[in-house]
Amino acid sequence: MKIIFAGTPHFAASALEALLKEHQVAAVLTQPDRPSGRGMQLTASPVKLLALAHGIPVLQPESLKTEQAQSDIKALDADVMVVAAYGLILPKAVLELPRLGCLNIHASLLPRWRGAAPIQRAILAGDTETGITIMQMDVGLDTGDILLTRRCTIDAHDNAQTLHDKLAALGAASIVEALRADNVLTPVAQDNDAACYAAKLLKGEALIDWTQDAVQIERAVRAYNPFPVCQAKFNDVVLKLWQAEACDAMSGHPGEVLAVDKSGITVACGRGALKLQMLQRPGGKSQPAVQFLQAMPVRAGDNFQVH
Structure with missing residues (x-):
């Protein structure tokens, strides 16, 4: 089958690599190179790098709404376009x-978690299961008919990275x-009444509010790892929290440090408490609590600033 592949990040590259073993990929569509890293050097996407390694033509239009972009795609005369985390809207003309339209690899069990951040929103919501949906694309936002679904358990310790990796393999x-x-795939219409939206992640939402339930904060720590990473203020220093564990209720006001030991820093929440296990100071590296405490002493009775 002659395929056009449209995708950008590692999630998409996993699918492209699998498709290359069984199909002819006529061309790859991916986002234009973007500045990245401390030096803000223009960096090719993982999908582009994989395509170039296999000698596949790469198209990087800023938009698919132009006549030139649509003409280039039409000239490829493909059977199907496979789309995975591409990042550009596909207009009706595209x-x-x-011949067989466009198929999307979506990282949720649609209609649950339509939108940009299904992996993180599933963890935040406390879902115990997610999966992959192969969808026939239409002009709506993840509203097309479902062709195939495969389920995946969300483990209690999964963060966005580990769940991403499981879903990338499952999607491929x-x-x-x-x-x-x-x-033979039978299209099944989505139940729009059961749909929910996975909004794009914003850096501001990763600032911890200690008045929240400890269970919800622990989910946020996992959902925002590795981006944008939960943050908390201690003595006006912004710390990143990479790993934490919800604990049984202990008396104390939100943000109060209740206990400090080698296993972590226990902080009171609006309900329950949170043991901080992996932390990072500005300019430093992520460290287990026992190492972090050697550089930044924290004692019972101290307070994290309440958001």
Whole structure:
């Protein structure tokens, strides 16, 4: 099958790598190179790097709404376009160009968590299960017919990175399965009444509010790892929190340090308490609490600033 692949980050690169083993990829669409790192050097996406390594033509339009972009795609005469975390809106004209339309690899069990951040929103909500949906794309936001779903457990210690990696592998296997010639897929319309929206992540939402329930804060620590990473203020220093554990209720006001030992720093929340296990100072590296405390002493009775 002749495929156009549209994607940008590592999640998409996993799918492209799997497709290359079974299909002809005529071209890759990916986001333009972006400044990245401390030096803000223009950096190619993981999908572009993989495509170039395999000698596949790469197209990087700023928009798919232009006549030039649509003409370039039409000229490829593809059977299908596979889309995974591409980052650009596909207008109706583009959706109709491939013979079999455009298929999306979405990291949730649609219609739950339509939108930009399904992995993080699932963890934040306390979901115990998510998965991959292969969807026939339409002009709506993740509203197309479902062709195939595969489920994945969200473990109690999964963060956004570990869950991403599981779903990337599952997504790669799912799209290969969906495109096999002997696999007849029956489109199933989504139940729009059951839909919920996975809004894009904002850095501001990662600032910890100690008046919240400890369980909810612990979910946030996992959901925002590795981006944007939960933050808390201690003596006017902004610390990053990479790992934490919710504890049974202990008396204290929100933000109060209740206990300090080698296993972590226990902080009172609006309900329950949170043991901070991996922390990072400005300019430093993420460290277990026992190492962090050697550089920044924290004692019972101290207070984190309440958001």
